[in-house]
Amino acid sequence: MELRHLVTFEKVAAVLSFTRAAAELKYAQSSVTGQIRSLETSLGVELFERLGSRIRLTEAGERLLPYARRIIELNEEARAAVAGAEEPAGTIAVGTMESLTSYRLPPLLxxxxxxxxxxxxxxxxxxxxxxxxxxxxxxxxxxFLMERETEHPGLESEVLAPEPLVLVAGPGHPLAGRAGLTSADLAAAPLVGTEPGCPYRDLFEEELREWAPPFMEFGTIEATKKAVAGGLGLALLPRITVSEELASGALTALDWEVPFTLFTQIAWRRGKQLPGHVRLFVEQARRLVREQSGSPEA
Incomplete structure (x- = not known):
C-alpha cells in the first residue's frame, strides 16, 4: 500500500465522490480512479460499490478506513516532529456555522x-x-459548535465561551419597551428564523411550541435581521450578530429572559493525534475567541 493511495482512498470515502475527491486533491479524476484500483488490486478486495452515479464503501472499505486515517495521521505527526521549528504548514478542514464564521472567526482567519x-x-x-x-x-x-450540551460522544470538545442570545424586534414593534415578557406574551407575535437545525432557532421553537405559530424561515442571519427590521416578526439570535443593529437602533432587544444557554465550542475526534499546525489552530482559536467574548482563560 502506498501512502498516496491511502490519502486518496480516505478522501473518496469522506466525500463519496470520485469527482469531488479529485477536485479537492487537485488530481485528474482518472488519477483518483487509477489509485483506488491499484489499492484494491494490492489488497485483493473491492473498497467501493459503484451504484450508477453514486458510490459507497464495501465492508472491506469500512474496515480499512480507520487504519488509513491512523496511518495518515501518524505520517503527518512524523513530518511535524521532524520539521521541528519550521513554519507551520498543512491543510485543516473546519466545520462551522454562519454565525461563528461571520462574527466569531474573522480574527482567527x-x-x-x-x-x-x-x-x-x-x-x-x-x-x-x-x-x-x-x-x-x-x-x-x-x-466549531454552538450547543447547549458540552460533551459529545466520540469527540473531544472545549468550551470557548458562552454565547449570549437576544430576542430582537423592529423598533416600532408593539412589544418593544414592555418589561418582563414571558413566553406566553409572544403567542401572537409572528416569528422569524434561520433554517431548521440551527441550535438557537430549534430551542426557541421548542420553548414556544405551546403558544407560537410556525416560523417564517429566511435561511441566513442577514436575511433574518432584515426581515425583523422590516417588521415581519421577532427573532432570537446570538447577540454578537446583532450588536451593530442594536447600537444603531435598527433593531431593539426585547425584555425576555432566554431559558437556555448555548456555548461556542471547538471539537475534534477523540483519540485523533492533532498535527502541529492543527494544534496551533486550536490554541489560537481558544485565545482569540475568549479574548473577543471577554471570557476568562480556562
Missing part, C-alpha cells in the same frame, strides 16, 4: 492568512449534527 500562509483552511458550512458526524467520519479535522 485573518491571523492564519497573514502569519501562517502555508496553513490552508477549508471552511465547510454545516450545523451541529452534521458537523459532529463529519468529525467522527474524519471529513473534518476541527469543528
Amino acid at each position: 485573518e491571523l492564519f492568512h497573514h502569519r501562517h500562509p502555508k496553513v490552508r483552511l477549508t471552511l465547510r458550512p454545516t450545523l451541529g449534527d452534521a458537523t459532529r458526524q463529519a468529525l467522527l467520519d474524519g471529513t473534518y479535522d476541527i469543528g
